[in-house]
Amino acid sequence: MIGVFSYLVFFACIVLILGVMALGLNLQWGYTGLFNAGIVGFYAIGAYAHAILVTAPRPDLIGNFGLPWIVGIVGAMAASALAAWIVGLATIRLRGDYLAIATFGIATTIQLVTLNWDGLTGGAQGLPAIPRPLSAWFGSPLGFNLFYLGLLIAVVGLVYWALERILRSPWGRVLKAIREDETAAIALGKSARRFRLEAFVLGSTLMGLAGALYVGFIGFVSPFDFLPILTFQIWAMVIVGGSGNNKGALLGALVIWGIWAASGVLIAKLVPPAYAAQGGAVQVILIGLLLVASLLFRPRGLIGEVPVVSRHADD
Amino acid sequence: MMLAQSIADGILTGAIIALGAIGVSFGLQILKFANFAHSELLTWGAYLALVFVAFAGPGTPTAELSFGWQMMAAMALAALLTGCLAWLVDLLIFRRLRRTGAHPMSLVFAAFGAALIMRHVVVMIWGHGTHFYTRELQIALEVLPGVRMLPDQIFILGLTLAIVVALHLYLTYSRTGIAMRAMAESPSLARACGIEVESVIRWTWILSGALAATAGVFLGLTPQLHPEMGFSLLLALFAASILGGTGSLAGAVVGGLLVGLAENLSVLFIGSGYKTAMPFLVLLLVLFFRPQGLFGEKT
Structure with missing residues (x-):
């Protein structure tokens, strides 16, 4: 425990x-x-x-x-x-x-x-x-x-x-x-x-x-x-979480790192050690797919930017 | 003597960079975005050729070369398939983003994503290690006093020159070539003149992919293949394309040669550890002092 x-x-x-x-x-x-x-x-x-x-x-x-x-x-x-x-x-x-x-x-x-x-x-x-x-x-x-x-x-x-x-x-x-x-x-x-x-x-x-x-x-x-992969992970966090929203960026950090860590554990358990390189590649491909899919199907991300209207708009 | 040899090596690296940089220039000018996935087309081209070589063998060494006609056939097939692969990536990702009217930089994001996926699929299929097309040994020829080159390297230089000349003629005289240049100038005007934009984009991808594959096979011949082979050249490709001025074929070629020379000559002065940083230095200097590139027009 x-x-x-x-x-x-x-x-x-x-x-x-x-x-x-x-x-x-x-x-x-x-x-x-x-x-x-x-x-x-x-x-x-x-x-x-x-x-x-x-x-x-x-x-x-x-x-x-x-x-x-x-x-x-x-x-x-x-x-x-x-x-x-x-x-x-x-x-x-x-x-x-x-x-x-x-x-x-x-x-x-x-x-x-x-x-x-x-x-x-x-x-x-x-x-x-x-x-x-x-x-x-x-x-x-x-x-x-x-x-x-x-x-x-x-x-x-x-x-x-x-x-x-x-x-x-x-x-x-x-x-x-x-x-x-x-x-x-x-x-x-x-x-x-x-x-x-x-x-x-x-x-x-x-x-x-x-x-x-x-x-x-x-x-x-x-x-x-x-390593360059880190740059990519941070992007995935912002894009998946929702760019233009600071809560989204933090949520994205949790979600993406969660998926990364969990998939790492899963692959280590399921993939025989001889194929460790392939397992690592799958982990990266997963993040790549997440980012591209998010851009294509949910460009706002999980929680996107909140529209802000000026309080003077009605004047 | 060291200097002459470095210049010869620089020209060879430069020729390969130039072939890749042409595709990057097409991306920046015609497709209007920095295609960070372009380097992976080099890698894929090299590995696809490897598949054919695995079936047919590299062939009996012809003349002084380390391979025979089978290798040439493999190169042509790899160019064709990589062209199709580039188009497929466009269909699956970039065309959809263009249609939804996404932020232009979203395409750059997507390109990075595509690059990551493509590179790691290579790792999945062929593993992390290195591969060779042929293990044939070659004897360097003394082409000039103090300058030695392998026959394969001379072959690469000659073929690159032929490809660039052919491409120049294609862009200048063929209908598609003229349409591509029109798209680079002004997409809306090109569309107004009845140019089918999607068809031009398709041919741009196929051509970029084929050129990238050729550059990739050359990289694999000198001397090996590995999954990061294209990626490690990415910065050089961008530097060459921007240095030359993204608008012209000559720009990409001269840019490629200069970046190749800068990389190889730097080794004489600052050691090999920083060789791959040279393209970045070139790039920063160009962006500071002449962002339109050597051959570009000021906009």
Whole structure:
């Protein structure tokens, strides 16, 4: 029983971390119509930035400053924001799919850097022994996981609340206006490019935050945590959950990760070990089918965007 | 001497990238979306040819090549089938999305989904490991002082050149070719002129698929097949297409060659670890300074 409970706590932590990324993507895609194909790249930047900032100094590696957890969090967000700003500056003024291609490129490049720049990232070995916040206070792994779950609930709650606030603010309304009719928004004097860039950077900052939260939870980081499939899973979460709705993004995170984990367990039980590669392929194909089917048959997702009518509409 | 060899290798990689990039350009210009599934057509082309090779064998090595006419037949059949596969994917996914008037970026999402499914079906059928068309050994020829190439590689360069010339003639003089170019310029005007849009789209997919399959078989010949072979080239394909300017055939070819050269020359300076990041660097520079590409017109 205790085994199941610990697994559920672990599962919930992962869902919340992925949920932060889904919220970031929802801001970019759901509210602004920006296509980010390199989610995993911004996530990796956040994760490595956090690891490098908080880990105790080691002679063989650059960085590792042994700074407090919160500095690592802020630094991770800043690093992802900077990367997003550079990519966004080059691509946001161009047609939408160029942003997709460029962000896809940054994810590929980041993965190469994490693999090859041994002096900074530890290369394929990764960086072990990353301090986890307050982990010394907890005797058992379950105790720490429970504490971290609470922390994550607080962080996700804060992110959700802040996003809902800014999306209801004039800034959020401009984003939607640009998404719906760019020409009209520009005619009203709004710089579409500036608002898009802001939304892109803010969304990517959340992905960096998720990366930092992930390494704070696992205490280890390696290039193999950041495979392209993750980008795809986050999309599936937003599309299936319902883009343009933050509750939908969080629900999507739960549903997709639930299906992913459950299908993994099922395949491991049913498929003989000799066919493990095929089993893994089935798991990925399942997610691909879910996403395509959702686009074709239920483009709104499970809970789609709620139409908002101005309270001045009747005047 | 190292430099000359790197340039030769770069031209070879570039020729293969160019064949794939033509299809990506067609996607961006005629179908109006970034087809992230295009790289999987390369993979599928290569593996479909492998099926025929498994039946007929690669043939007795002819001239200096490592294969015989059977391999050529396999390549032609794979091109045909991959063209049909591309069209089938359009029927199943993209055409439906076009009909429902979905957000144009939904097509890009769907393309990623299709790519994921296609790639992993390859893993399911053929497994994660590598395959070879032939295990025949080849002796490199010294084509220029200090530059060595395998006979198969020379064959690939020659055939690529022939395909590009044929394609150029097709796009310039055939009715479908002219219709494709008209669609790239303006779909609504093309429709107004009585061009059957769906038929043009169908031929665009078939042609893109066939070209991708040829590029895939070339990749498989130099020297092996694996499920990620197309996917690992995806960024290079986009970089080549955008660098050249998506509007023209020459653009995709020159873009492909430049990206191939950039990849191979970078190895001399920064080591092989970052080779696959070079297309991204090229891409960012182009998007910053000349987003319409080398041959594109400013819009």
